[in-house]
Amino acid sequence: MSANYDVIVLGSGPGGYVAAIRCAQLGLKTAIVERENLGGICLNWGCIPTKAMLRSAEIFHYMSHAGDYGLKVAGEIEADLAAIVKRSRGVAKQLNQGVAHLMKKNKITVHMGEGTLTGANSLSVKGEQGEEQLTAKHIIVATGARARDLPFAKADGKRVWSYRHAMTPAELPEKLLVIGSGAIGIEFASFYNDLGSEVTVVEMLNRIVPVEDADISTFLEKSLKKQGITIMTGAGVEAIEVSDKGVSATIKDKAGKSAKSDFTHVIVAVGIVPNTENIGLEGLAEMERGFIQIDPYGRTKSKGLWAIGDCTPGPWLAHKASHEGVTAAEAIAQELGNTEVHPHALNRNNIPGCTYCHPQIASVGMTEARAKEAGYEVRVGNFPFIGNGKAIALGEVEGFVKTVFDAKTGELLGAHMIGAEVTELIQGYTVGKTLETTETELVQTVFPHPTLSEMMHESVLSAYGRALHI
Numbered sequence: 001m002s003a004n005y006d007v008i009v010l011g012s013g014p015g016g017y018v019a020a021i022r023c024a025q026l027g028l029k030t031a032i033v034e035r036e037n038l039g040g041i042c043l044n045w046g047c048i049p050t051k052a053m054l055r056s057a058e059i060f061h062y063m064s065h066a067g068d069y070g071l072k073v074a075g076e077i078e079a080d081l082a083a084i085v086k087r088s089r090g091v092a093k094q095l096n097q098g099v100a101h102l103m104k105k106n107k108i109t110v111h112m113g114e115g116t117l118t119g120a121n122s123l124s125v126k127g128e129q130g131e132e133q134l135t136a137k138h139i140i141v142a143t144g145a146r147a148r149d150l151p152f153a154k155a156d157g158k159r160v161w162s163y164r165h166a167m168t169p170a171e172l173p174e175k176l177l178v179i180g181s182g183a184i185g186i187e188f189a190s191f192y193n194d195l196g197s198e199v200t201v202v203e204m205l206n207r208i209v210p211v212e213d214a215d216i217s218t219f220l221e222k223s224l225k226k227q228g229i230t231i232m233t234g235a236g237v238e239a240i241e242v243s244d245k246g247v248s249a250t251i252k253d254k255a256g257k258s259a260k261s262d263f264t265h266v267i268v269a270v271g272i273v274p275n276t277e278n279i280g281l282e283g284l285a286e287m288e289r290g291f292i293q294i295d296p297y298g299r300t301k302s303k304g305l306w307a308i309g310d311c312t313p314g315p316w317l318a319h320k321a322s323h324e325g326v327t328a329a330e331a332i333a334q335e336l337g338n339t340e341v342h343p344h345a346l347n348r349n350n351i352p353g354c355t356y357c358h359p360q361i362a363s364v365g366m367t368e369a370r371a372k373e374a375g376y377e378v379r380v381g382n383f384p385f386i387g388n389g390k391a392i393a394l395g396e397v398e399g400f401v402k403t404v405f406d407a408k409t410g411e412l413l414g415a416h417m418i419g420a421e422v423t424e425l426i427q428g429y430t431v432g433k434t435l436e437t438t439e440t441e442l443v444q445t446v447f448p449h450p451t452l453s454e455m456m457h458e459s460v461l462s463a464y465g466r467a468l469h470i
Contacts, residue, residue, distance in 0.1 A: 020325075181233075354423040360421065
């Protein structure tokens, strides 16, 4: 069986399915190929179900501190781990069905099976119904990535967990070791700590969440330690011995001393590996460390072959993949003769990042250190949550907002936030950066009162010596 399309998208994650929808909106005959679940890792095993779990942990945290809000809870508060997991999987299933509906609504043909490129404009799909041969004028590779294993700590789902295992635990870890302090590692550390696990985080670099501004890293480390999490930076796990009873890990600390510690479970969160092997890319695309090299619109070196999302250079974020999907779709439509679309290359400096630990982290643009390294003379503003009326009323006084400006032009170079709901607030600065905002526009913007967003205004004012409430 064979079929021909204008566009075939290989992979249905947040990059792939969005690219397919935009192609269909532009009148292109579109198909999508998926080997597992529509929605990819993000909807089924990543962004969305983890946020459902973290929401449960957040509610549990607030219930445990009900007295701080003048409330009394009768009886002991318990976390039902099985119910938490069930709710999380239900959320994932709902969104998976939502993507299926969107495919049908936009008349996108779905081919379920293992897709392999047989050329820049053709691929084969092996599924339950046998093998199909598909051709298209353009193919978008959106195969994503998977968790990286450690040679001595391969995930077995029992004692050594990947993020998938950590999302469907059969039991609550008594003592949990988290290897890696990026977003995934820190979110799971926060989740299991809130539910009562004794958590240790090991990070080989000299600070946790190392891609964030140094001030954010320092603040988060202090906060997590205060919550009872053990943080070991400049440290590494050298070996792991697994038994039916638990895990013995040999950890070298920052002083170079190695010692064994016992844990019941380990989560390995040391980065990702792109899903680009064995899909027929040989000779069709330039590769670097397994990632497909693309131009700013998603083109590879082969005419008609495109790539987006986590199988391409980072940052490896769902919203970056979706944006790339739209850009590639519009560039394809333009190549096919649509003169009404005008694709815009992605500006990587304007991609926000969010970590949903407790407290939350959000950022966009350059850190203070990176701006200085780039040769900028900077003006930096800071404003603490404790100075904000809404934060005090909410009982959320932990955190701050930091802004970095070019001292010569007033351009907003970066914004970095830690505290309650900052993952919702960061988009204000992201819009500002996209519009090439300077401090003048931000200073003159009226922020509603009482809101957490007022801290964004105050941080800008602080950078210019005009803060009002501190």
